[in-house]
Amino acid sequence: MLEVKGLHARVEGKDILKGLDLTVRAGEVHAIMGPNGSGKSTTAHVLAGREGYEVTAGSVLFDGKNLLELEPEKRACEGIFLGFQYPVEIPGVSNLTLLKAALNARRKYRGQPEIEATDFLAWVRDRAKLVKIDPKMLSRGVNEGFSGGEKKRNEILQMLILEPRLMILDETDSGLDIDALKIVADGINALRSPERATILVTHYQRLLDYVQPDYVHVLAGGRMVRSGGPELARELEEKGYGWLEAA
Amino acid sequence: MSLAAYTEGFEQFAAGLPAGQRSARREHYERFLKAGFPTPKIEEWHYTDLAPLGERRFSPAAEGGAVPTAALLAGADRLVYVNGKLDQAHSTAAARHGENPLLTDGDSVTALNAAFATGGLSLRLSRNERLPRPLQVLTVGVAGNAPAMVHQRHRIELGENAEATVLFQFLGQGAERLTSHVVEVELAPGARLTLYRVQDEHADATLLTRIDATLRRDSRLETVAVDCGAGLVRHDFNVALAEPGAEVALAGLYQPAPGGHVDNQTRIVHAAPHCRSREQFKGIIDAKAKAIFVGKVIVQPGAQKTDSEQRVANLLLSRKAEVNAKPELEIYADDVKCAHGATVGQLDDKALEYLRSRGIAADAARALLLRAFGAEVLDQLAIPALRDRLAVRMGLAVEDIFEETVGETAE
Ligand SMILES: Nc1ncnc2c1ncn2[C@@H]1O[C@H](COP(=O)(O)OP(=O)(O)OP(=O)(O)O)[C@@H](O)[C@H]1O
Ligand SMILES: [Mg+2]
Numbered sequence: 001m002l003e004v005k006g007l008h009a010r011v012e013g014k015d016i017l018k019g020l021d022l023t024v025r026a027g028e029v030h031a032i033m034g035p036n037g038s039g040k041s042t043t044a045h046v047l048a049g050r051e052g053y054e055v056t057a058g059s060v061l062f063d064g065k066n067l068l069e070l071e072p073e074k075r076a077c078e079g080i081f082l083g084f085q086y087p088v089e090i091p092g093v094s095n096l097t098l099l100k101a102a103l104n105a106r107r108k109y110r111g112q113p114e115i116e117a118t119d120f121l122a123w124v125r126d127r128a129k130l131v132k133i134d135p136k137m138l139s140r141g142v143n144e145g146f147s148g149g150e151k152k153r154n155e156i157l158q159m160l161i162l163e164p165r166l167m168i169l170d171e172t173d174s175g176l177d178i179d180a181l182k183i184v185a186d187g188i189n190a191l192r193s194p195e196r197a198t199i200l201v202t203h204y205q206r207l208l209d210y211v212q213p214d215y216v217h218v219l220a221g222g223r224m225v226r227s228g229g230p231e232l233a234r235e236l237e238e239k240g241y242g243w244l245e246a247a
Numbered sequence: 248m249s250l251a252a253y254t255e256g257f258e259q260f261a262a263g264l265p266a267g268q269r270s271a272r273r274e275h276y277e278r279f280l281k282a283g284f285p286t287p288k289i290e291e292w293h294y295t296d297l298a299p300l301g302e303r304r305f306s307p308a309a310e311g312g313a314v315p316t317a318a319l320l321a322g323a324d325r326l327v328y329v330n331g332k333l334d335q336a337h338s339t340a341a342a343r344h345g346e347n348p349l350l351t352d353g354d355s356v357t358a359l360n361a362a363f364a365t366g367g368l369s370l371r372l373s374r375n376e377r378l379p380r381p382l383q384v385l386t387v388g389v390a391g392n393a394p395a396m397v398h399q400r401h402r403i404e405l406g407e408n409a410e411a412t413v414l415f416q417f418l419g420q421g422a423e424r425l426t427s428h429v430v431e432v433e434l435a436p437g438a439r440l441t442l443y444r445v446q447d448e449h450a451d452a453t454l455l456t457r458i459d460a461t462l463r464r465d466s467r468l469e470t471v472a473v474d475c476g477a478g479l480v481r482h483d484f485n486v487a488l489a490e491p492g493a494e495v496a497l498a499g500l501y502q503p504a505p506g507g508h509v510d511n512q513t514r515i516v517h518a519a520p521h522c523r524s525r526e527q528f529k530g531i532i533d534a535k536a537k538a539i540f541v542g543k544v545i546v547q548p549g550a551q552k553t554d555s556e557q558r559v560a561n562l563l564l565s566r567k568a569e570v571n572a573k574p575e576l577e578i579y580a581d582d583v584k585c586a587h588g589a590t591v592g593q594l595d596d597k598a599l600e601y602l603r604s605r606g607i608a609a610d611a612a613r614a615l616l617l618r619a620f621g622a623e624v625l626d627q628l629a630i631p632a633l634r635d636r637l638a639v640r641m642g643l644a645v646e647d648i649f650e651e652t653v654g655e656t657a658e
Contacts, residue, residue: 048604076606088601092619101615102605109606141619142601158605 001026001197002047002166007058008222009046016042018222020058024166027194031208031233032201034219035241040201041085043219044170048082049075062166076102077109081164083155085171085201090142095154098142099124099161106162127160131187148175156187167191168199173207185210205237218244250280252304253359256396260307260363275349276362282355289354294539294571295481295510297356300453305396305425307363312389318418320633323383330389331365331397331426340382345369347402351429351459356481360398360427360457367401367428372409374435381412381443381630388452390422401430405438405466412441414630417456419449419478426452432460434468436490442470443628445637448478450506457483462493462522469496471628472511475641477504484513488522488550499528500624502641503536510539517550517583526557529624530572531617531641534565543575546583553583560590562620618643 002024009017016039024030032040046053047060049072060067067075090098104114115123128135131153143151152172159167172184188198188211200211208216208230216232217224218241226232226244257276261269284300285292311329314337319325324340326333333344346366351357368384388397405411415430434440440460448454454476460468474480480503486495495515503509515524530538538561546553559572574587594616602612618625621643628634638644 050600050604071609072600072603073606073608073612076604082604084601084604088595088597090595090598090601090616090619092622093598093602093615097615098602098605098607101602101607101611105606105608105611142598162605 001063003059003061004047005059007043007046007060008056009042010054010056011042011052015056016222017046020219020223022217022224024197024199026165026197028215029192029198029200029211029213031213031216032199032219033203033216033233033236038220039222040219041170044082044168044199044201047075047168048072048080073105074109076162076164077106079165081159081162081167083152083159083167083169083172085174087143087151087155089144089146091144093142094140095138095142096124099138099158102158102162124161127157130160130190131157131183133157149177149180152176153180153183153187156184160187160190163191165196166199167196168201170201171203172200173202173204181206182210205233208233220244250283250301254280256306257362271349272362275352275358278352279355279358279362282358285355291354291512291541295479295508297453300425303394303423303425305394305423307396310389310391310395312387312391314385314387315418315420318385318387318416320381320383320414320630322632323381323414323630324378325383325385326368328367328384328386328399330387330391330395331399333366343368343370343382347400347431349400351431351457356427356455357429357457360400360429360455363396363398364400364429365398367399368403368413368430369401370403370411370413372405372411374406374408376406376409378411381414383414383416385416385418386426386428388417388419388424388426388449390420394423394425396425398427399429401428403430403440404433405435405440407435408437409435410439412443412629414443414445414633415456417444417446417448417454417476419447419452419454419476421449421451423451424449424453427455428457430456430458432458432468434460434462434466434493436464436466438463438466440468441629442468443630443633444470444472444482445633446472446474446476446480446509447640448476448480448507450477450504452476452478454478454480456481457485459485460495461487461489462495464490465492467494470498471624472497472499472501473625473628473637474499474501474507474509475504475637477507479508481510482512484511486513486515486524488515488517488524489519491519491521493519494523496525497527498624498627499540500530500621501528501538502531502621503538505533505535508537512539512541512543514543515545515555517544517546517553517555520549520551520553522550523554524556526559527624528559529621530559530561530570531621532561532563532568532570534567537569539570540572541575542573542587543577544585544587546576546578546580546585548579550580551582553580553585555583555585557587559588560592560620562617563591563593614642614644617641
């Protein structure tokens with residue numbers, strides 16, 4: 001589904017990614033861990049197409065298509081979803097407006113008609129229940145006045161509504177209380193299917209207890225320095241990253 | 248400054264007037280002649296130079312022209328003027344048209360208007376009378392054979408507790424034009440006037456408007472002004488809160504089209520205690536456009552318990568955009584509440600990115616953010632058909648401004 005090869009990327013003249021490789025097949029869950037500043041968010045943003053990141057070498061294929069030449073909104077329409085480490089507040093644009101515009105953009109991209117207003121509201125209500133968000137909150141501005149945990153749950157809600165094929169979640173588990181973590185994990189698991197894949201960027205084993213990864217990678221210095229199974233995450237939790245760099 | 252062409256025009260105009268009116272008109276014209284067009288040397292005209300108009304040749308507009316029927320509002324009564332002349336065929340409220348007294352006289356522009364003014368809206372409501380529908384005063388400038396000028400006087404007088412909604416709409420098509428409108432408003436105790444002013448002028452046009460309002464005890468004036476044209480536009484808004492309990496709320500949204508210049512000058516005088524004034528102006532300014540807002544609030548001695556607030560926010564869409572926003576407070580009473588604030592900002596790149604990452608195309612994402620910015624003002628325009636049309640015209644349209652009822656219907 002996703003094939004990243006030898007990816008080099010820079011931000012503001014600074015090389016951040018230095019030859020990153022990653023292959024994700026449909027149905028898989030990959031966890032990316034690694035020290036602060038190692039390039040995890042950069043990787044997520046380059047995949048999602050955020051402006052300001054210059055790809056200097058390497059390739060990214062999504063279902064065989066060259067992802068790097070697509071605008072961010074086209075990538076989203078192709079089925080990529082990025083859960084932001086720091087979700088943005090947009091006062092004046094309601095959550096519902098965002099969701100409806102996003103949903104219809106996708107449908108248009110696929111040549112489908114716009115969704116009926118009543119179907120839309122029923123769908124949103126149904127999904128909101130999964131993440132225990134009061135639908136009334138959705139009439140407010142996007143993330144406006146949401147607590148840190150509510151913002152993260154809102155990311156998951158958007159994901160549940162848009163039903164992407166590749167979910168990239170950048171530290172969606174950070175700053176969550178135990179109950180919220182469970183809700184977020186349930187949301188992710190609800191979308192797990194043989195057709196979909198997930199990339200979890202995380203610092204903690206906790207999330208991985210709820211969402212079992214198939215692969216765990218350690219990103220350091222802009223490259224994957226180690227890949228393994230779920231046991232690698234537990235090892236990291238115990239030993240930290242020092243032993244990897246030393247090795 | 249040679250104003251010869253204007254003098255020529257005036258003689259021609261005066262010759263057509265009833266003999267009894269000529270001398271009064273001549274006095275106004277002489278005063279204009281003496282002062283000439285305002286230049287930036289005059290404080291109130293610091294940002295807008297009308298001196299070049301002195302060299303132009305405008306003749307009083309003779310020709311009429313076609314009415315853009317798309318601009319006619321359903322559900323409203325109408326007065327339609329084409330190049331200053333009443334268009335009977337499209338006016339459903341022709342009885343509200345009339346010659347108005349030339350009371351307001353101030354700067355040279357007002358004198359020029361007084362010298363040449365033809366009639367306009369003449370709305371007089373008696374005690375407790377209510378207009379059942381909004382009254383649309385549509386003034387259209389159309390291209391003629393020569394550069395034309397149009398000057399009109401309008402008057403709105405509401406008796407005690409009377410209520411009305413009036414929309415002044417200034418539309419322009421091609422060709423060089425000079426247009427001025429003076430609107431006099433008198434609100435008796437308890438009267439309520441909602442006044443909308445919408446401007447969509449052509450790049451070759453100069454539009455000068457002035458609204459002078461006097462508010463008596465417990466009366467209320469609410470205005471929403473929208474500017475989206477490309478012309479050289481100057482609006483003066485003078486409000487006198489003359490008796491206790493009077494209240495004014497001015498809202499404005501200006502987004503001059505490329506080449507446009509919009510100068511808003513508000514002057515609110517708190518002349519009596521216990522009056523309230525609110526101003527909320529928002530600007531969206533792109534390169535090649537210029538916007539000015541100067542908001543003067545004068546609290547006279549004795550106007551205790553004045554409650555005044557002025558908010559101005561400008562959004563610059565380009566580094567080359569030019570905007571000036573200036574509050575001017577003169578406060579001569581001590582027990583008052585006067586707040587003001589002005590901000591200048593850019594579209595939030597992070598918000599744009601976020602919307603795009605959800606699949607929303609860049610231009611739609613921009614429209615969403617612009618709409619969010621302008622909505623506070625635009626949504627106060629309580630004529631949905633007009634409001635939606637303006638949103639589209641200004642690139643602020645969001646396809647689905649649907650009723651957000653998900654909360655209410657949730658179990
Ligand atoms: N816009 C930017 N301008 C300059 N440097 C940047 C920018 N964005 C990221 N960087 C730098 O790139 C490096 C990688 O940042 P990134 O956010 O990808 O790290 P991360 O692995 O997600 O870290 P964390 O675990 O703290 O979230 C950091 O050194 C960071 O300072
Ligand atoms: Mg990060």
